[in-house]
Structures are given as structure tokens and as C-alpha cells.
Amino acid sequence: xxxxxxxxxxxxxxxxxxxxxxxxxxxxxxxxxxxxxxxxxxxxxxxxxxxxxxxxxxxxxxxxxxxxxxxxxxxxxxxxxxxxxxxxxxxxxxxxxxxxxxxxxxxxxxxxxxxxxxxxxxxxxxxxxxxxxxxxxxxxxxxxxxxxxxxxxxxxxxxxxxxxxxxxxxxxxxxxxxxxxxxxxxxxxxxxxxxxxxxxxxxxxxxxxxxxxxxxxxxxxxxxxxxxxxxxxxxxxxxxxxxxxxxxxxxxxxxxxxxxxxxxxxxxxxxxxxxxxxxxxxxxxxxxxxxxxxxxxxxxxxxxxxxxxxxxxxxxxxxxxxxxxxxxxxxxxxxxxxxxxxxxxxxxxxxxxxxxxxxxxxxxxxxxxxxxxxxxxxxxxxxxxxxxxxxxxxxxxxxxxxxxxxxxx
Numbered sequence: 001x002x003x004x005x006x007x008x009x010x011x012x013x014x015x016x017x018x019x020x021x022x023x024x025x026x027x028x029x030x031x032x033x034x035x036x037x038x039x040x041x042x043x044x045x046x047x048x049x050x051x052x053x054x055x056x057x058x059x060x061x062x063x064x065x066x067x068x069x070x071x072x073x074x075x076x077x078x079x080x081x082x083x084x085x086x087x088x089x090x091x092x093x094x095x096x097x098x099x100x101x102x103x104x105x106x107x108x109x110x111x112x113x114x115x116x117x118x119x120x121x122x123x124x125x126x127x128x129x130x131x132x133x134x135x136x137x138x139x140x141x142x143x144x145x146x147x148x149x150x151x152x153x154x155x156x157x158x159x160x161x162x163x164x165x166x167x168x169x170x171x172x173x174x175x176x177x178x179x180x181x182x183x184x185x186x187x188x189x190x191x192x193x194x195x196x197x198x199x200x201x202x203x204x205x206x207x208x209x210x211x212x213x214x215x216x217x218x219x220x221x222x223x224x225x226x227x228x229x230x231x232x233x234x235x236x237x238x239x240x241x242x243x244x245x246x247x248x249x250x251x252x253x254x255x256x257x258x259x260x261x262x263x264x265x266x267x268x269x270x271x272x273x274x275x276x277x278x279x280x281x282x283x284x285x286x287x288x289x290x291x292x293x294x295x296x297x298x299x300x301x302x303x304x305x306x307x308x309x310x311x312x313x314x315x316x317x318x319x320x321x322x323x324x325x326x327x328x329x330x331x332x333x334x335x336x337x338x339x340x341x342x343x344x345x346x347x348x349x350x351x352x353x354x355x356x357x358x359x360x361x362x363x364x365x366x367x368x369x370x371x372x373x374x375x376x377x378x379x380x381x382x383x384x385x386x387x388x389x390x391x392x393x394x395x396x397x398x399x400x401x402x403x404x405x406x407x408x409x
């Protein structure tokens with residue numbers, strides 16, 4: 001180790017780098033190449049010019065690569081082998097989302113979207129310039145991966161389905177607009193979660209949702225017993241045309257927000273507490289009776305809220321027709337809301353996207369990574385509870401029958 005240190009110090013002094021501003025970059029480059037040389041020697045079981053009966057192959061020149069670090073771009077010469085491949089351990093393959101983020105930032109610069117936030121992000125990534133060919137190459141690779149993810153067949157049955165949307169700012173025809181990103185997640189019969197699909201459109205209107213849902217069915221979506229979402233009119237109309245035979249659960253969280261809009265601020269906490277007593281019951285009939293009693297109390301002071309509660313009875317209590325062990329996760333859109341928050345957290349560093357394709361590229365890369373993490377994580381629902389849903393006993397078969405969507409006025 002002392003010999004290596006002395007060699008390094010002598011080299012730095014010889015090149016005047018001990019007092020140069022490029023000291024850190026050049027030091028990292030030199031140490032990196034030393035590490036690569038040691039790794040190659042270990043892999044081929046022979047040092048440079050060493051005669052060794054255990055040698056597996058020989059060195060075969062170098063390939064140049066720019067290593068993007070927090071201290072700038074460092075040129076490396078990576079050894080090549082006559083047979084086999086070598087990849088330096090210190091160069092971790094770039095994650096898809098990082099590639100997408102890099103592509104978005106560079107694309108923003110190319111199209112003139114230069115902001116302080118983007119400057120700061122570039123510096124954090126250790127980039128010193130914009131390479132248009134690199135942008136094109138990264139985008140092409142990511143677009144193929146995201147397209148394959150969006151178009152993959154859905155071979156499994158998905159008894160549970162959640163639908164929701166979030167909005168991101170995008171530059172379009174010289175203006176900044178908000179585009180809707182709609183996402184669908186589902187739970188397989190095995191109890192595991194999947195991100196089924198996503199799309200980007202101008203708004204959550206009926207036509208956009210209809211196109212999205214039909215595409216899911218074309219890819220093989222089937223076996224859906226319950227859909228959980230908010231009561232967006234465009235979504236409800238699209239569901240009535242594509243999933244009319246499926247039960248629909250109105251998100252309790254969204255419903256409570258809509259209900260409390262008819263209640264003065266000083267009374268919101270009291271009304272919310274009263275409505276929550278409805279969901280404290282473990283039987284559908286008792287919950288329905290409690291809902292009527294709460295509505296009768298609200299009718300005296302907040303008739304609009306009372307009428308809304310009565311009209312939404314079946315929509316907000318639909319989850320009670322399914323296994324009790326699933327209630328906490330199917331009565332609201334919280335599973336998808338958490339996913340949306342993660343996407344917003346990761347996309348906030350971009351701020352304004354240069355175009356729609358950049359949104360698809362980055363959001364798609366993020367969703368692929370999250371979906372991969374779900375596949376190696378714990379089951380969302382246990383096999384036993386899914387069996388209760390799919391093979392109910394005689395006493396619960398009637399309660400588990402799908403309930404059609406209520407007519408949309």
C-alpha cells in the first residue's frame with residue numbers, strides 16, 4: 001500500500017496536479033484505472049505480461065468511456081478482453097429512472113428550457129455539457145423499455161383494480177399546461193400487486209378514460225371484481241361502458257372531502273366524526289342503518305351533505321361485500337395515492353417537462369422500478385384471504401356477488 005501511495009504522489013507532483021484544481025478528478029481517474037487493472041488481472045488470473053498456466057484469456061486494448069461523477073466527467077480507459085466481458089465494479093449500471101431524468105434535463109436544455117433548477121440538477125449529476133447524440137441514444141433505449149412495459153400482455157386475473165390520476169406541468173406549443181397521468185394498479189389472484197398501465201392525456205375526460213380502459217382490456221385485463229376510484233364523472237361514464245358488470249367502490253377519502261365541502265369549517269370535524277361511525281360497523285346492514293341515522297341528523301343543518309350521503313350509500317359501502325381482511329386496502333385509493341406521491345416526489349426535480357414524451361419516459365421508468373420492487377416484496381394480500389375471495393363458503397357466496405355500477409345521471 002505504501003508503494004502505491006508513493007507512486008501516486010510522485011505522479012501527481014510530476015504533473016503538477018497536487019496544486020491544480022483538477023487534482024480530485026485526476027486522482028479519481030488514476031485510482032480507478034488501478035482498480036480496473038487489478039480486477040482484470042484477477043478475472044483472467046494473470047497480471048500484465050505474466051506467464052501463468054492458469055491464465056484464462058488476454059487483454060485486448062481499451063474502450064473509452066466518460067464516467068459521470070459529482071466532480072465532473074472523468075475519462076476512463078476500460079480494459080477489453082479477447083474472450084469474455086469485463087465491467088468495472090466501480091461503475092454501477094445507471095438505473096432506468098436516472099437515465100430518464102438525465103434525458104429529461106438534457107432535452108430541456110436542447111429545447112431552450114433553461115432554469116436555475118435544471119442548472120442545479122445538472123451540477124448535482126456532475127455533468128459539464130450537453131451531448132445531443134447521448135440524449136438521442138438514452139431516449140431510444142428508454143422508450144423501447146417503457147413501450148414494452150406499457151404493451152405487455154396481462155395474462156393473470158386481477159380481482160381488485162385501483163384507478164387514479166395526477167397532473168404534471170408540460171411545455172406544449174410554447175405554453176405551460178397540466179397533463180393528466182392516469183395509472184392503474186391491480187392485485188392478482190395470488191395476492192401480489194402489479195402496475196397494469198399508465199397514459200398521459202390532456203384531461204380526465206370520458207374519451208381519455210375510455211381509451212385507457214379499453215386498452216387494458218385489449219391487453220388481457222379480466223377477472224376484475226372490484227374497482228376503487230374517485231367519482232370523477234368522465235371515469236364513471238367510461239367504467240359504465242367497459243366494466244359495467246364489476247362492483248365499484250367510491251374512494252372513502254375523496255368522498256369525505258366532497259361531503260365536507262357542504263359543511264362550514266367550524267363544523268367539519270364534528271361531521272367527519274359522525275360519518276366515520278358508519279364505517280365502524282362490521283356488517284353491511286348495520287352500517288347502512290347507521291348511515292341513515294347520520295343522514296337524518298345532518299338533514300337538519302346541512303341538507304346537501306345529508307342527501308349526498310344517502311345517494312352514495314352503496315358506492316361507499318361496497319367494500320363490505322368482500323373479505324373483511326381486505327377492507328382497509330380496498331375502501332379507498334390510498335394504495336395508488338402513495339404511488340402518486342412517490343412519482344410527484346421524483347418528478348418535482350424536473351418541474352416543467354419539455355414535452356409529453358419526456359413525461360412518458362420518466363414516469364414509465366419510475367413505474368417499472370417500483371413494479372420490480374413490488375415483485376420481490378411481500379404479498380399485498382395473503383393467499384388465505386385471496387382464497388376466501390375466490391372460493392367463498394356457502395354462507396358468504398351471496399355477499400361476495402358483484403354489484404353492478406349504479407346508474408349515472
